Amino acid sequence: MLTPLIAADLEAAEPRGDWTQRLDALRGEILLGQGRKNEGLAKLAAAVDAMSALPTPDDDLPTFRKTLEAANRSGNTLIQK
Numbered sequence: 001m002l003t004p005l006i007a008a009d010l011e012a013a014e015p016r017g018d019w020t021q022r023l024d025a026l027r028g029e030i031l032l033g034q035g036r037k038n039e040g041l042a043k044l045a046a047a048v049d050a051m052s053a054l055p056t057p058d059d060d061l062p063t064f065r066k067t068l069e070a071a072n073r074s075g076n077t078l079i080q081k
Helices: 006-012 019-031 037-052 062-071
Strands: none
Touching: 006 019, 019 037, 019 062, 037 062
């Protein structure tokens, strides 16, 4: 689903400086939802770390952090928000 999204095109439409990391975070959430916990956690954690150093809007990062924390706590591979 997210494969055709291009960070540079999204940046041109809505400049925010974190589209690559935001798309990676979304991909991580999708992997978690597919039961691919290790891959999802790795991608989501890296994206959250990177977004923490970028000008990510304050409303966006807590949602990804919450998903990451829930996935780290859960023995279940399916994470729901």
